[in-house]
Amino acid sequence: MAPETPACCLEVKRVSKSFQGRRVLADVSLTVFDGEILGLIGPNGAGKTTLFNIITGLVRPDAGTILFHGEDITGWPPQRLCHAGIARAFQIPQPFPEMTALENVLISLWFGKGPRAAPQDAPQQARELLELVGLAHKEAVVSRDLNLIDQRRLEIARALATRPHLLLLDEIAAGLSPAAVKAAVELVQRLRQHGLTLFITDHYLNLTLLASDRVVAMDQGQIITSGPAREVIRHPEVASAYLGTREAAGGGEAVL
Amino acid sequence: MLSKIKLTAITAVAAVVGLAVWPLVFGEADFYYQIFGMACFYGVLAIAWNIYALSGAISLGHAAFFGLGAYGSALLCHYGQWSPVITIPLGAATGAAFGVLWGVFFRNLRGVYLGLATLASVEIPKVIIDNWGSVTFGSLGIVGIASLPDLSLFGLEIPFGHSLKAQYYLLLLFLALAGLIHYSSLFSRWGWALRAIRENETAAVMAGVDIFRRRFEALILSSYLTGLCGALYAHLIGLIEPALVFNLHISALPLVLSIFGGRFALLGPVLGALILYPLDQLVLQPRLPTGHEAVYGLVLIMTIFFFPKGVATWLLKPRPAVWK
Amino acid sequence: MEIYAQILVSGFSLGSFYALIALGFSLIFGVTRAFNLAHGELIILSGYLAYAFWKFSGLSPYWSIPVCLLVMPGAALLLNLLVRRLKAPFELNSLVVTFGLALFLQNSMLFLFSADYRLIQPETVHFFQVPGLPVNLTENQLMLLLLSLAATAAVHGVLHGTFLGKALRAAIQDRQAALLAGINVGRIGMIAFALGGMLIGLAGPLYAQTMYLHPAAGLEATLLAIVITIFAGVGSTRGILAGGWLLGVAESLAAFVLGAGWRELVSALLLISLLVFRPQGIVLKSGT
Numbered sequence: 001m002a003p004e005t006p007a008c009c010l011e012v013k014r015v016s017k018s019f020q021g022r023r024v025l026a027d028v029s030l031t032v033f034d035g036e037i038l039g040l041i042g043p044n045g046a047g048k049t050t051l052f053n054i055i056t057g058l059v060r061p062d063a064g065t066i067l068f069h070g071e072d073i074t075g076w077p078p079q080r081l082c083h084a085g086i087a088r089a090f091q092i093p094q095p096f097p098e099m100t101a102l103e104n105v106l107i108s109l110w111f112g113k114g115p116r117a118a119p120q121d122a123p124q125q126a127r128e129l130l131e132l133v134g135l136a137h138k139e140a141v142v143s144r145d146l147n148l149i150d151q152r153r154l155e156i157a158r159a160l161a162t163r164p165h166l167l168l169l170d171e172i173a174a175g176l177s178p179a180a181v182k183a184a185v186e187l188v189q190r191l192r193q194h195g196l197t198l199f200i201t202d203h204y205l206n207l208t209l210l211a212s213d214r215v216v217a218m219d220q221g222q223i224i225t226s227g228p229a230r231e232v233i234r235h236p237e238v239a240s241a242y243l244g245t246r247e248a249a250g251g252g253e254a255v256l
Numbered sequence: 257m258l259s260k261i262k263l264t265a266i267t268a269v270a271a272v273v274g275l276a277v278w279p280l281v282f283g284e285a286d287f288y289y290q291i292f293g294m295a296c297f298y299g300v301l302a303i304a305w306n307i308y309a310l311s312g313a314i315s316l317g318h319a320a321f322f323g324l325g326a327y328g329s330a331l332l333c334h335y336g337q338w339s340p341v342i343t344i345p346l347g348a349a350t351g352a353a354f355g356v357l358w359g360v361f362f363r364n365l366r367g368v369y370l371g372l373a374t375l376a377s378v379e380i381p382k383v384i385i386d387n388w389g390s391v392t393f394g395s396l397g398i399v400g401i402a403s404l405p406d407l408s409l410f411g412l413e414i415p416f417g418h419s420l421k422a423q424y425y426l427l428l429l430f431l432a433l434a435g436l437i438h439y440s441s442l443f444s445r446w447g448w449a450l451r452a453i454r455e456n457e458t459a460a461v462m463a464g465v466d467i468f469r470r471r472f473e474a475l476i477l478s479s480y481l482t483g484l485c486g487a488l489y490a491h492l493i494g495l496i497e498p499a500l501v502f503n504l505h506i507s508a509l510p511l512v513l514s515i516f517g518g519r520f521a522l523l524g525p526v527l528g529a530l531i532l533y534p535l536d537q538l539v540l541q542p543r544l545p546t547g548h549e550a551v552y553g554l555v556l557i558m559t560i561f562f563f564p565k566g567v568a569t570w571l572l573k574p575r576p577a578v579w580k
Numbered sequence: 581m582e583i584y585a586q587i588l589v590s591g592f593s594l595g596s597f598y599a600l601i602a603l604g605f606s607l608i609f610g611v612t613r614a615f616n617l618a619h620g621e622l623i624i625l626s627g628y629l630a631y632a633f634w635k636f637s638g639l640s641p642y643w644s645i646p647v648c649l650l651v652m653p654g655a656a657l658l659l660n661l662l663v664r665r666l667k668a669p670f671e672l673n674s675l676v677v678t679f680g681l682a683l684f685l686q687n688s689m690l691f692l693f694s695a696d697y698r699l700i701q702p703e704t705v706h707f708f709q710v711p712g713l714p715v716n717l718t719e720n721q722l723m724l725l726l727l728s729l730a731a732t733a734a735v736h737g738v739l740h741g742t743f744l745g746k747a748l749r750a751a752i753q754d755r756q757a758a759l760l761a762g763i764n765v766g767r768i769g770m771i772a773f774a775l776g777g778m779l780i781g782l783a784g785p786l787y788a789q790t791m792y793l794h795p796a797a798g799l800e801a802t803l804l805a806i807v808i809t810i811f812a813g814v815g816s817t818r819g820i821l822a823g824g825w826l827l828g829v830a831e832s833l834a835a836f837v838l839g840a841g842w843r844e845l846v847s848a849l850l851l852i853s854l855l856v857f858r859p860q861g862i863v864l865k866s867g868t
Contacts, residue, residue, distance in 0.1 A: 547689075556679070
């Protein structure tokens with residue numbers, strides 16, 4: 001493939017999705033460039049999580065294509081996308097509840113994209129990843145006993161252990177204290193220095209504004225605007241989507 | 257963790273040695289050969305069931321594989337006039353073929369719904385065999401199935417066909433082999449994939465585990481092993497009928513033994529079989545000739561309430577220094 | 581043509597009884613989310629109770645109905661005590677525990693009543709002509725039809741005409757919301773088990789007069805109940821009646837066209853097809 005500058009990491013092209021007749025995504029197109037931190041903002045129900053589910057293969061789109069480094073990956077099963085180099089940390093952490101933190105990370109090392117760690121090296125690599133997210137001291141704790149913040153850390157360590165090119169972080173700052181958000185921002189920037197491309201969603205905007213290079217705003221399943229964070233939040237439609245003063249276009253729809 | 261595995265391995269080897277040498281110490285008795293032989297047999301059946309359960313699936317219908325294995329081998333033996341040595345592994349494949357059907361049709365079913373579908377699916381081969389009398393001899397079953405052939409090895413005659421002692425050692429060997437398969441289903445890379453699927457399917461698939469493939473493999477292995485048990489049963493007992501080999505008890509027994517012993521412990525299913533079956537046969541059966549199998553139902557209920565992870569896990573669990 | 585009319589009528593009679601079998605299961609499952617795999621065994625137990633009463637008292641078999649109506653709710657309430665103590669995952673655990681209970685009951689009945697097939701047989705069989713149709717019904721078929729329909733109508737009446745029914749339906753539709761609305765979900769579950777127990781109690785004597793009692797016969801009744809419940813979706817008495825009729829007619833047809841031996845396959849195949857092709861059938865429709 002011919003190298004382009006800046007190279008496209010992920011291209012979402014005209015993706016649509018409906019659930020039981022309700023349009024959740026309508027003709028969504030966006031591009032994530034290699035090495036950037038892209039933020040995706042929008043109020044609840046804007047379609048962010050559905051878009052992530054489609055990118056990671058958990059949900060099939062009704063229409064549209066998704067390219068990853070130029071290759072059409074639409075409809076691939078999640079484990080194949082994982083091996084291609086797409087990883088995700090869920091908003092609600094999804095650990096293996098009966099395994100220790102270390103074992104959780106080992107699973108991703110063993111079955112992820114590789115290069116497959118030699119069996120004796122894997123625990124060492126897993127410990128390094130736990131160190132990176134600040135969970136090294138709890139490696140022997142069974143993950144169902146971890147608190148929410150530590151489970152989010154574990155979630156990121158598990159995603160990283162699959163050795164992805166592109167990491168999707170879903171609402172990792174939700175419910176965190178300002179200090180914890182600051183730590184999360186530092187972590188995200190550190191990950192980028194490791195050569196990762198990051199695509200993050202954020203309902204409350206704080207993480208996105210501090211960490212992202214570029215922001216895409218969504219509302220009601222459509223892209224409203226994109227650009228540098230400061231410009232995007234000043235965009236009138238974005239403000240109204242958040243403050244709820246949007247005019248009900250043609251429908252007399254009541255908005256809280 | 258490693259030391260726990262070592263401890264289990266030592267116990268396993270000790271158990272096999274103990275089962276192999278007790279006749280030397282206590283003297284021989286056909287009665288005990290038969291009972292402990294069948295305990296080993298049900299141990300294999302429990303391991304077979306548990307391999308599928310390790311992927312998170314609770315099957316209520318393993319009798320389908322058992323019955324098909326039994327009928328597959330018995331009919332091949334009858335029509336093909338082949339030796340049971342060939343028909344047993346081939347007949348067991350009938351069970352695995354039905355496992356493929358489960359894998360295809362039940363791939364999106366989980367938990368309770370999978371349990372119900374597996375329970376209902378036993379009726380399919382049962383009713384077909386019941387009604388297809390011209391080929392399968394119908395509900396009357398097959399009698400006079402060829403017994404296992406005697407084996408001549410290095411000038412040594414091993415009479416598998418009629419010596420309960422030889423059969424006992426054969427079943428013990430079968431159990432030891434199944435134990436090795438169970439070991440690798442727990443502790444290999446493949447076994448970790450099953451564990452990941454069982455604990456959190458979404459997390460497993462996002463970590464790169466091919467969940468459908470791994471679960472399918474576990475199902476095929478499980479159904480083939482169960483089919484082997486059925487095929488072996490046909491030649492050991494000599495007669496089969498649909499109501500016997502597609503019986504609810506055949507589905508229930510491995511489930512009860514595994515859950516009682518401990519589904520996630522290497523020795524759990526075997527422990528269940530070696531404790532419960534002799535208990536049932538030596539203590540209850542003489543007193544309650546009919547209905548003594550009610551004990552398996554009671555044991556299952558008590559296990560779920562009092563030690564849901566099974567006795568093996570319960571015994572190995574680290575306990576506080578002071579007992580409550 | 582006449583034979584098909586006969587099949588249709590006996591299918592409806594049998595189907596109404598199937599609806600009665602399913603009704604208890606559906607009520608208990610709907611309200612408490614407990615999968616009772618011992619449902620069929622409890623019906624068979626009730627049947628044996630009726631058989632024993634009939635045999636020893638020498639009274640008309642219908643006198644056994646009040647006895648079973650009194651005893652079986654007690655058994656169901658004991659089961660409720662057991663099931664309520666289960667930990668998560670509740671549905672799967674209830675399935676496994678009641679599977680154990682089914683095993684226990686089967687073997688206990690084997691011990692108490694032996695493996696012989698038993699049937700409550702009236703000394704004389706009365707036939708009734710169905711008006712306008714060239715079809716005969718036995719007294720037993722008529723009673724089966726009438727009592728099953730009456731029980732179904734009574735349950736429908738309770739669910740839709742009483743305050744208790746309102747609470748039951750609320751618990752069926754959304755346990756969480758029912759709890760928030762101040763409904764004592766534990767007590768409602770108890771009531772559901774008691775009502776389910778009465779339906780089981782009624783089904784037993786009817787079973788004993790219609791089909792042969794056998795310790796292992798419960799599984800088929802359980803499968804029937806589950807098929808119809810999944811077909812209907814929980815909490816719909818009309819759906820259950822429709823499902824029972826469809827199944828009854830389908831089984832009668834299968835027995836006529838393919839032979840009696842294939843009848844058992846109908847409910848198993850229907851259950852598998854429903855689970856595989858319509859997995860959302862058992863999930864509640866929101867907003868109804």
